[in-house]
Amino acid sequence: MSAIAVVGTGAVGASVAAWLIAAPDHDVTLCARTPFDTLRVETPDGVLESQPRILTDPAAAQPVDWVLVVTKTYDASGAQRWLDHLIGPDTNVAILQNGVEHRSRFPGIDPARIVPVIVDIPAERRAPGDVVQRRSGSLTVPNDPAGTAFAALFAHSPIDTILTDDWQSAAWRKLAINCAGAVNALTLQPSGIARDAEAAELMRALIRECIAVxxxxxxxxxxxLPDSIVEGYRNSPPDSINSIHADRLAGRPTEADARNGVIARLGARHGIDAPLNRMADVVLRKATSR
Ligand SMILES: NC(=O)c1ccc[n+]([C@@H]2O[C@H](COP(=O)([O-])OP(=O)(O)OC[C@H]3O[C@@H](n4cnc5c(N)ncnc54)[C@H](OP(=O)(O)O)[C@@H]3O)[C@@H](O)[C@H]2O)c1
Structure with a gap:
């Protein structure tokens, strides 16, 4: 029996929580900002519905075996308030977020306890506790004992857990895809914009900066990589909207710092300038600040 806390019950958090609750041998607690009674996730394998244990006050949380942090990257400090109560001497912490800074985003936690997770589970939230999971998807973790133990939590589920010997390269490949998505968020144009030669060249230039860093x-x-990623955008449905574009359309904050700003910030450490990614980060942050 593993005691598991899921911090952040939005699109991805609700999806993974629903599958963990469906396992016979997990004791799952949801740590939510916005409470709800019923967790309902439409998955490709059917509807998962449950009445989970939900906490909304970090002070009520107790140490568990595993914490899964599934907030947006910009909500890390709110997640940290939960971690202060959920972490005991033997707790592992899995960070299911975009970007490449899974460990450095939580400087108060021993990095050896952290399992960084690359999420490829397309999901959308319709209302608190009400989520559509579009594909079974995958979670990619380092091929080490903690990564292997994390993967075992999902052994009963159709979510594919991938153990990789080179997690860092996998995370940067995902970042290269994500950084190009700034073109969609800046122009407010869906994936089809990649079929435009000027927009495609801008995407390639953002990706080239990402590769250098x-x-x-x-x-x-x-x-x-720049050509193959642009090809991927061109081959996706022309009206598909990535998450940073959707966040901007909805007037929410965006993960621009974790997807673009990070390339300029980490580049500066190596004397590599990344002006396009810096510009994308600044413009998106200013455009969505209130
Ligand atoms: N959705 C996807 O298809 C997808 C795919 C790949 C990767 N990702 C990545 O996965 C991560 C999670 O994304 P998401 O789409 O699941 O985001 P989301 O739907 O916005 O969910 C984030 C959840 O975190 C909650 N939260 C924020 N601060 C909190 C706090 N202090 N305590 C407790 N809960 C808190 C939010 O609460 P409220 O309910 O109050 O808003 C929300 O339920 C992101 O890094 C994203 O880029 C997502």
Missing amino acids: GRAEGATLPDD
């Missing part, structure tokens, strides 16, 4: 950080990234 990622390589300096130790990631292995192929030379043809």
Whole structure:
């Protein structure tokens, strides 16, 4: 029996929580900002519905075996308030968020306890506790004992857990895809904008900056990544909207710092300028600040 707390019960948090609750041997607590009674997730394998244990006050939380942090990157300080109560001597902490800073985003936690997780589970929230999970998707973790133990939590579920010997390169490849998405968020145009030659060249230039910084950080990234990513955008449904674009449309904060700003910030450590990603971060943050 594993005691598991899920901090953040939005699109991805609700999806993974529903699958964990469905397992016979997990004791799951949801740590939510906005409470709800029924957790209902439409998955490709059917509807998962439950009345989970939900806490809304971090002070009421007790140490568990596993904490899964599934807030947006910009809500890390709110998640930290939960972690202060949920972490005991043997707790592992999985961070299911975008970007490449899963460990440094939580400086108060021993990095050895943290399992960084690359999320590829497309999901949308319709209302608190009411989520549509579009694909079974995957969670990618380092191929080490903690990553293996994390993967075992999902052994009963259709979510694919991928153990990789080079997590850093996988995270930077995902970041390269995500950083190009700034073109959609800035122009408020869906994926089809990548079929426009000027927009495609801007995406490639953002990705080239990402590759230069990622390589300096130790990631292995192929030379043809800009072309293959733009090709991927061109082959996706022309009306599909990425999450940073959706956040901007909804007037929510965006993860621009974790998707673009990070490239400029980490680049500065290596003397690599990344002006396009810096511009994307600044403009998106200013455009969505209130
Ligand atoms: N959705 C996807 O398809 C997808 C795919 C790949 C990766 N990701 C990544 O996965 C991460 C999570 O994304 P998401 O789409 O699940 O975001 P989301 O739907 O916005 O959910 C985030 C959840 O965190 C909650 N939260 C924020 N501060 C909190 C606090 N202090 N205590 C407790 N809960 C708190 C929010 O509460 P409220 O209910 O009050 O808003 C919300 O329920 C992000 O880094 C995202 O980029 C998402």
